[in-house]
Amino acid sequence: xxxxxxxxxxxxxxxxxxxxxxxxxxxxxxxxxxxxxxxxxxxxxxxxxxxxxxxxxxxxxxxxxxxxxxxxxxxxxxxxxxxxxxxxxxxxxxxxxxxxxxxxxxxxxxxxxxxxxxxxxxxxxxxxxxxxxxxxxxxxxxxxxxxxxxxxxxxxxxxxxxxxxxxxxxxxxx
Numbered sequence: 001x002x003x004x005x006x007x008x009x010x011x012x013x014x015x016x017x018x019x020x021x022x023x024x025x026x027x028x029x030x031x032x033x034x035x036x037x038x039x040x041x042x043x044x045x046x047x048x049x050x051x052x053x054x055x056x057x058x059x060x061x062x063x064x065x066x067x068x069x070x071x072x073x074x075x076x077x078x079x080x081x082x083x084x085x086x087x088x089x090x091x092x093x094x095x096x097x098x099x100x101x102x103x104x105x106x107x108x109x110x111x112x113x114x115x116x117x118x119x120x121x122x123x124x125x126x127x128x129x130x131x132x133x134x135x136x137x138x139x140x141x142x143x144x145x146x147x148x149x150x151x152x153x154x155x156x157x158x159x160x161x162x163x164x165x166x167x168x169x170x171x172x173x174x
Contacts, residue, residue: 006149006157007170012130015146016045019128020052022144027095032123034091035063038100038112044163045130046099062089066098071111071118084115096122097144101159103129106140131170133157 007015027033030053037046043065050063064087071084085091098112109127116125128144133151149172151157156173 002174004172004174005169006131006172007147009162009168012146012168012170013048015130016048017052019144019146020049020056023049023097023126023128024053024057026126026143030057030059030061032093032095033061034087034089034094034096034122035061035128036085036087036091036096036098036112036116037063037065038098038108039065039067040164041159041161042098042100044161045101045128047163049097049099049128062087064088066112066115068108068111068115071114073107073111083119085119091116091120091122093123095124095126097126097128099128101129101161102131102133102157103127103140103142103145104133104135104157106136106138109140110138130159131157 024030035046035050037043046063050061054060064085066085096116113125126143129142130146132142132145132148135153158171160167160169162168
């Protein structure tokens with residue numbers, strides 16, 4: 001299997017810095033923003049975005065995580081979990097930014113939106129992803145993208161983060 005590094009640690013950091021600036025510019029500041037990272041790697045990327053936004057705007061926006069397992073359409077269960085969101089701040093009336101590592105078919109993001117709307121009604125939901133690889137099956141697009149990587153369906157994009165994997169990089173496997 002052939003592997004190629006697409007982004008190294010420094011490139012990921014620069015992408016997250018740029019995304020943070022875009023989020024702040026789009027939102028006209030940090031007021032009302034809540035970051036919600038999709039478990040597992042999305043939660044660490046949300047924490048990194050939180051840190052970068054704090055560096056830029058001197059305000060620590062709330063960040064939490066969301067477990068979408070019970071909302072996946074490929075793992076249907078009769079009972080939906082009532083507490084998929086782990087966060088200390090209310091999402092009511094907030095601008096929730098879902099943070100994920102890779103946007104592919106859109107099904108994970110649909111599940112995240114279902115999980116959020118199952119519990120609360122935010123003012124707005126946006127999407128920030130480190131990698132957009134295409135091949136959407138649902139009409140979902142990211143508002144903030146670290147890098148667009150055109151891929152073939154059989155290729156795999158793996159995001160590794162220091163906090164979970166012990167190193168940080170994005171790898172394309174053929």
